[in-house]
Amino acid sequence: MELYVAALGFGLVSMSVIAIAAVGFTMQFGITNMINLAYGEVMISSAYVAYYLNKAGISIWIGMVGGALFGAVFSFLLNRIVYAPFLRKGTSHIGMVIVSLAVSLMMANVLLPIVGYYSVSYQDTTGGLLRAGGIVLTTNQIVIIGLAVVLMLGIHGLLRYTRLGKAMRATAANPTLARNCGIPTQRVVDAVWLITGALCGLAGVIAAMNSDSFAIANGAGFLITALAAAVLGGAGQSYGAMIGAVIIGIVTELSAAAWAPEYKEVVAFGILVAVMVLRPQGLLAKRGALAAAG
Amino acid sequence: MSDSLTHVEARPAPSLQAHGITSGYGGVPVIRDVSISVGPREVVAVIGPNGAGKSTLLKSLVGILRLNSGRIVLGEDDVTGKPPEELARRGVGYVPQVNDIFEPLTVLENLEMGGYLLKPAQVKARVTEVGAVFPQLPPMLKRRADKLSGGERKMLAIARVLMLDPKVLILDEPTANLSPKLADSLLKEHVRRLAALGKAVLIVEQRARAALQVADWTSVLVSGSVRLEGPPTELLQREDFEELFLGAGTDLAASKDTNMEEA
Numbered sequence: 205m206e207l208y209v210a211a212l213g214f215g216l217v218s219m220s221v222i223a224i225a226a227v228g229f230t231m232q233f234g235i236t237n238m239i240n241l242a243y244g245e246v247m248i249s250s251a252y253v254a255y256y257l258n259k260a261g262i263s264i265w266i267g268m269v270g271g272a273l274f275g276a277v278f279s280f281l282l283n284r285i286v287y288a289p290f291l292r293k294g295t296s297h298i299g300m301v302i303v304s305l306a307v308s309l310m311m312a313n314v315l316l317p318i319v320g321y322y323s324v325s326y327q328d329t330t331g332g333l334l335r336a337g338g339i340v341l342t343t344n345q346i347v348i349i350g351l352a353v354v355l356m357l358g359i360h361g362l363l364r365y366t367r368l369g370k371a372m373r374a375t376a377a378n379p380t381l382a383r384n385c386g387i388p389t390q391r392v393v394d395a396v397w398l399i400t401g402a403l404c405g406l407a408g409v410i411a412a413m414n415s416d417s418f419a420i421a422n423g424a425g426f427l428i429t430a431l432a433a434a435v436l437g438g439a440g441q442s443y444g445a446m447i448g449a450v451i452i453g454i455v456t457e458l459s460a461a462a463w464a465p466e467y468k469e470v471v472a473f474g475i476l477v478a479v480m481v482l483r484p485q486g487l488l489a490k491r492g493a494l495a496a497a498g
Numbered sequence: 499m500s501d502s503l504t505h506v507e508a509r510p511a512p513s514l515q516a517h518g519i520t521s522g523y524g525g526v527p528v529i530r531d532v533s534i535s536v537g538p539r540e541v542v543a544v545i546g547p548n549g550a551g552k553s554t555l556l557k558s559l560v561g562i563l564r565l566n567s568g569r570i571v572l573g574e575d576d577v578t579g580k581p582p583e584e585l586a587r588r589g590v591g592y593v594p595q596v597n598d599i600f601e602p603l604t605v606l607e608n609l610e611m612g613g614y615l616l617k618p619a620q621v622k623a624r625v626t627e628v629g630a631v632f633p634q635l636p637p638m639l640k641r642r643a644d645k646l647s648g649g650e651r652k653m654l655a656i657a658r659v660l661m662l663d664p665k666v667l668i669l670d671e672p673t674a675n676l677s678p679k680l681a682d683s684l685l686k687e688h689v690r691r692l693a694a695l696g697k698a699v700l701i702v703e704q705r706a707r708a709a710l711q712v713a714d715w716t717s718v719l720v721s722g723s724v725r726l727e728g729p730p731t732e733l734l735q736r737e738d739f740e741e742l743f744l745g746a747g748t749d750l751a752a753s754k755d756t757n758m759e760e761a
Contacts, residue, residue: 387614
């Protein structure tokens with residue numbers, strides 16, 4: 205029993221990491237219609253940016269900001285230089301998926317000679333341990349959970365209450381009509397890539413922090429987990445991705461406790477396959493952050 | 499005698515004019531060499547059978563479709579090739595036939611997006627003003643737009659475009675999907691009133707007879723070209739008017755106000 209209570213604690217941390225990653229991923233799809241399979245590689249690249257900053261003696265929290273900035277700028281440029289020109293040429297949806305897959309492979313292979321095969325880890329004090337009823341967490345993990353909560357509330361506030369956020373939802377719902385309203389949809393899309401890229405970079409650093417060590421090969425796993433949470437919640441639905449993250453986070457940690465930690469990604473993928481069979485539209489197909497409250 | 503009829507009264511100086519525009523999809527023209535204009539306080543109706551290119555004409559006028567040839571002039575300025583957001587900024591409002599609102603957004607958010615180009619401080623006051631034009635809307639500002647009825651939805655679509663107080667209003671079959679009674683009140687009350695406010699109103703209508711009742715000027719579009727134009731009273735007097743429609747497969751007699759059109 206204690207084992208499961210402890211797993212619940214890890215589940216809280218996992219769902220925080222997954223939520224940040226999945227919301228970024230699902231917003232990219234929901235607003236720009238782009239299934240960006242390079243997302244996991246951008247996450248791991250950002251984790252390495254933070255790693256090198258950290259190695260140079262900079263605090264990992266500053267390194268985290270560096271990783272987020274890298275993710276934002278890289279994703280913005282990726283769209284401007286690679287995706288947008290293909291879209292302008294009228295490349296099909298599946299064509300764009302292949303393009304993003306190609307970007308993902310290129311990134312992994314460019315990164316490999318730079319960072320090497322070996323697993324690395326951040327130099328940071330994990331902080332003291334905090335115990336609450338059978339749940340044991342480090343202060344770092346508490347900060348990660350807090351950060352996730354703040355970010356989710358921030359995304360909610362952005363989409364619901366700001367002019368830019370509403371323009372993002374309008375652009376997602378009906379891009380032609382948005383242009384007819386005078387909304388500069390190009391700039392809105394740029395903002396989406398910057399914001400989701402920052403979430404992606406941040407999620408990469410946090411995910412790396414949360415595992416004892418990380419390596420280049422982890423990018424694919426990051427992608428699968430984010431993808432599973434996003435699809436579970438209903439592709440393109442920000443609130444759906446948050447709910448998907450909660451479910452995937454808890455279930456994978458409980459399965460790790462009951463079974464073996466090595467199978468976490470298998471379980472995540474299993475949930476994804478089950479959703480595809482049982483409810484292909486996802487949990488929140490009709491409502492979510494991209495929609496208004498009912 | 500040319501197909502252009504003699505003018506009964508002088509038309510106002512045009513706010514928006516298309517000069518010999520040819521456009522379509524993927525380089526294949528749907529409309530050919532179409533010229534049309536609309537001025538302040540004027541309702542110009544474009545009528546014609548299904549597939550005549552009416553929607554294509556409107557999409558070309560508002561910058562959604564690129565022209566193969568021809569020119570579009572707004573006031574004194576050549577706006578040929580300008581994107582939709584620029585035309586919106588310059589006072590052209592467009593209500594498409596379908597996808598005319600942001601469905602997942604609330605009624606209020608739809609209006610806010612309509613007023614995106616306004617200063618944020620002005621938006622609230624403008625929502626109140628537009629709400630006065632369509633009194634059905636203010637009580638439902640918090641409702642999701644896809645929960646509205648057909649009539650409410652079209653009111654919202656028009657209210658959304660009024661947020662920027664456009665000089666030129668372009669409406670693509672606003673009465674499609676509306677009950678005959680609603681369609682009638684939309685055309686006779688709202689469309690006429692918008693023109694009375696000084697706007698140039700260009701409207702595409704499939705119910706030819708209803709359109710002729712509210713329009714000051716009518717263009718008949720058949721197979722992508724303007725076949726006939728003039729004041730409605732003169733058009734109705736022409737012997738070949740019904741023939742044009744009948745020949746093109748639309749029974750004008752059947753498109754009385756009582757006939758509910760399909761989308």
